Amino acid sequence: MNRDAKIFVAGHGGFVGSAIVRALRQRGCSRLILKPKSELDLRDALQVQYLFRKEQPEYVFLTAAHVGGSEANRERPADLIRDNLMIQHNVIDASYQTSVKKLLFLGSACLYPKHATQPMKEHALLTGALEEANEPYSIAKIAGIKMCQAYNKQYQTRYITAMPTKLYGLHHPNDGLHASNTLAALFQRFHEATQRKLPHVEILGSRESKSEFLHVDDLADACLFLMDRYEDSEIINVGTGIEVTLRELAEKIKAITGYLGEIVYTAHAEAEADRIVDIAKINGLGWQADIKLDEGLRSVYAWVLRNESLLTKH
Ligand SMILES: NC(=O)c1ccc[n+]([C@@H]2O[C@H](COP(=O)([O-])OP(=O)(O)OC[C@H]3O[C@@H](n4cnc5c(N)ncnc54)[C@H](OP(=O)(O)O)[C@@H]3O)[C@@H](O)[C@H]2O)c1
CATH class of the missing domain: 3.40.50.720 (NAD(P)-binding Rossmann-like Domain)
Structure with missing residues (x-):
């Protein structure tokens, strides 16, 4: 091409x-x-x-x-x-x-x-x-x-x-944060809790459930x-080939949003199954993901702070 x-x-x-x-x-x-x-x-x-x-x-x-x-x-x-x-x-x-x-x-x-x-x-x-x-x-x-x-x-x-x-990532300028439900919900909760100085953030799900x-x-x-x-x-x-647990993800977003309170986990009725793709084939062709999760999450949050009203859009 x-x-x-x-x-x-x-x-x-x-x-x-x-x-x-x-x-x-x-x-x-x-x-x-x-x-x-x-x-x-x-x-x-x-x-x-x-x-x-x-x-x-x-x-x-x-x-x-x-x-x-x-x-x-x-x-x-x-x-x-x-x-x-x-x-x-x-x-x-x-x-x-x-x-x-x-x-x-x-x-x-x-x-x-x-x-x-x-x-x-x-x-x-x-x-x-x-x-x-x-x-x-x-x-x-x-x-x-x-x-x-x-x-x-x-x-x-x-x-x-x-x-x-x-x-996950950013959509075009007049739209909001676009991410899977888990990620968007975590950003939204930690951001709100930080702004309102809430004592704890409640997260629905199993802390060891893994995602990518x-x-x-x-x-x-x-x-x-x-x-x-x-x-x-x-x-x-x-994919990235890198799994992250819900607990690790929540800790990352807590740190990025500067939230100082506690995280409380509420078990989900039906634990979410892990959904990770095997990337051996695309890696074998010479491609791998470049953007580290921490770096990507930080850039997403920096954008959220500039465009707060759009956080809840997705
Ligand atoms: N987002 C994810 O996390 C994710 C993950 C894995 C795979 N994918 C796959 O990636 C693909 C795109 O997903 P996305 O997240 O980019 O979805 P999206 O943001 O909803 O984009 C879909 C696009 O298709 C357009 N479209 C829908 N119906 C149309 C029609 N009848 N005529 C013309 N355009 C039409 C939409 O236009 P309007 O906005 O004007 O309706 C929109 O621009 C999907 O096949 C999805 O399965 C997405």
Whole structure:
């Protein structure tokens, strides 16, 4: 993918899409096709086909998705499964119809089976039951992965899928902190407790439950790396390989926010399972995450202090 390449970032206004746009611009790529949802609804096949025929992108980053947590999966399962299937179908098929050179599809670590062995290797996909709470979303996204693989097999296309772990980082300037529920909630609680000088902060969850957090700018770097170097149909994990317990994470955020009170843990009814991806494959290709968690968390908090009103946005 050279600097003159014509590149379509589907979902460029989103958390991941905007990080990919930043990374592409840093590299000097200027022929970017960026269309807001108000101008191009990716669920509309005719609009998507028209765009591809008119613009003839050479590379596609498919980050657009109807994303939602457990609540959205419970309340709007039909929207999640339909919208994601439509977006993926339209973009992948239009890429094939117009001979796009390469497409990168965004999967997610949450698509692995609920009880997958940790750390989760790529071949664990579809080896067990999914997390029920996210099933409509996961089924749609897995269909996207399978669609890329089927097109590669039948039509010799080059469509690859990255499977990022939990992300954190900053969104664009008029939006807020974007992070997994755990991280965003911790920042919010410690920040509020510091401001209000509260004697303790209550944290819901098991203090030894482990997670992994990848800075969104590292994910964007990995996506460009994979677009340049990865040619396999098999999905590929993107993570840090570094696990952090809830207790360690809480202590880090306590220190960063300057909170002086106590931390009280309240056990969760159902302990959260560890969700860590195995990154041997991407490391073997020569990529590793660059932004250390402490450094990333500090930069996020510095931004939060400058934009306090946005802290609760996500
Ligand atoms: N965030 C994470 O922690 C995380 C972790 C692992 C994997 N991922 C994966 O990364 C991908 C992107 O996630 P994200 O966090 O960047 O989500 P996001 O911030 O919600 O971004 C999704 C983007 O897709 C756009 N979009 C949705 N429906 C559309 C439609 N019908 N037409 C055109 N554009 C549409 C949205 O536009 P509007 O904003 O205008 O609706 C938004 O710009 C997803 O596949 C997700 O599974 C994310």
